[in-house]
Amino acid sequence: QVQLKESGPGLVQPSQTLSLTCTVSGFSLTSNSVHWVRQPPGKGLEWMGGIWGDGSTDYNSALKSRLSISRDTSKSQVFLKMNSLQTDDTAIYFCTRLLGAIDYWGQGVMVTVSS
Amino acid sequence: DIQMTQSPSFLSASVGERVTLSCKASQNINKYLDWYQQKLGEAPKLLIYNTNNLHTGIPSRFSGSGSGTDYTLTISSLQPEDVATYFCLQRNSWPTFGAGTKLELK
Numbered sequence: 001q002v003q004l005k006e007s008g009p010g011l012v013q014p015s016q017t018l019s020l021t022c023t024v025s026g027f028s029l030t031s032n033s034v035h036w037v038r039q040p041p042g043k044g045l046e047w048m049g050g051i052w053g054d055g056s057t058d059y060n061s062a063l064k065s066r067l068s069i070s071r072d073t074s075k076s077q078v079f080l081k082m083n084s085l086q087t088d089d090t091a092i093y094f095c096t097r098l099l100g101a102i103d104y105w106g107q108g109v110m111v112t113v114s115s
Numbered sequence: 116d117i118q119m120t121q122s123p124s125f126l127s128a129s130v131g132e133r134v135t136l137s138c139k140a141s142q143n144i145n146k147y148l149d150w151y152q153q154k155l156g157e158a159p160k161l162l163i164y165n166t167n168n169l170h171t172g173i174p175s176r177f178s179g180s181g182s183g184t185d186y187t188l189t190i191s192s193l194q195p196e197d198v199a200t201y202f203c204l205q206r207n208s209w210p211t212f213g214a215g216t217k218l219e220l221k
Contacts, residue, residue: 035210045159045202047210060209061116094158101149101164102204108158 002026004034004095004106011112012085018111022078022095029053029071033098034078036069038091039108046091050098051078085113117141117205121213127221134190136216138203143183147206150179150188153215154199162201163188195220 008020022034035050049059051069059067068081078095092108118141128134138148146166151159161170163179166186176191190197198220203213 044214045204045212047212058209098210101161101170101206102151102159102210103161103164103170105158105160 002097002104004097004104006093006095006106006109008093008109008111010110011114012089013115014086014113016085017081017083018085018089020080020093020095020109020111022080022106024076024078024095024097027097029073029076029078034071035096035098035102036080037094037096037102037105039094040088040091048080048082048093087113089113117144117208117211119203119205119211119213121201121203121216123216124214125217125219127219128193129221130193130195132193132221134193134197134218136188136201136218138181138186138188138213140184140186140205140207144205144207146182148179148181148186149204149206150177151202151204152197152199153202159202193218193220 003025005023012018031053033052036048039045051057057069066083071078090113092110094108095106096102097104120139122137148166150163153159162173162177167179178189180187200215200217202215
């Protein structure tokens with residue numbers, strides 16, 4: 001069955017770079033797209049960006065200058081890197097499959113930006 | 116970017132009541148509108164896609180409608196397990212979510 005699981009550090013210092021990994025199973029990255037969505041504590045959802053089956057990427061214009069999404073199809077992994085983190089980047093980060101709608105979500109990983 | 120406005124922000128209703136949630140887009144989104152349910156501490160779950168298509172396994176008391184800029188999620192008979200926050204998402208252009216409607220039992 002389709003599964004996505006995020007992994008990465010729970011704590012990042014201000015101005016540092018966040019690196020997250022999404023490991024997927026039950027579907028191929030070459031024929032599906034994986035997107036990242038984040039949710040600050042107690043707040044709404046924000047689409048960050050994603051990587052399509054052909055390897056092309058799209059980013060939220062508000063994050064584009066700080067964000068990079070890549071993948072390793074042999075390992076069924078998608079990577080998120082975002083630099084210059086600030087306290088308002090504190091959020092739960094979800095990786096998701098976008099097949100028409102966002103039909104599957106990972107459990108999410110809480111990332112706190114603090115010194 | 117397309118802005119999505121959900122109303123109301125908070126709703127209290129009784130078991131068995133018919134509930135209607137609204138989502139308004141800042142421009143025509145051509146029915147590329149999805150609804151999600153998020154319970155406390157969980158990831159969102161897809162309920163409805165492309166305005167009115169029920170996702171696999173979702174109870175038939177959930178339905179969606181709309182066109183142009185105005186969309187609606189209806190729960191025909193509210194159940195205790197429906198307590199959650201509901202988000203809309205437009206996919207006509209780069210995805211944007213509404214701020215959510217928090218639904219509680221009266």
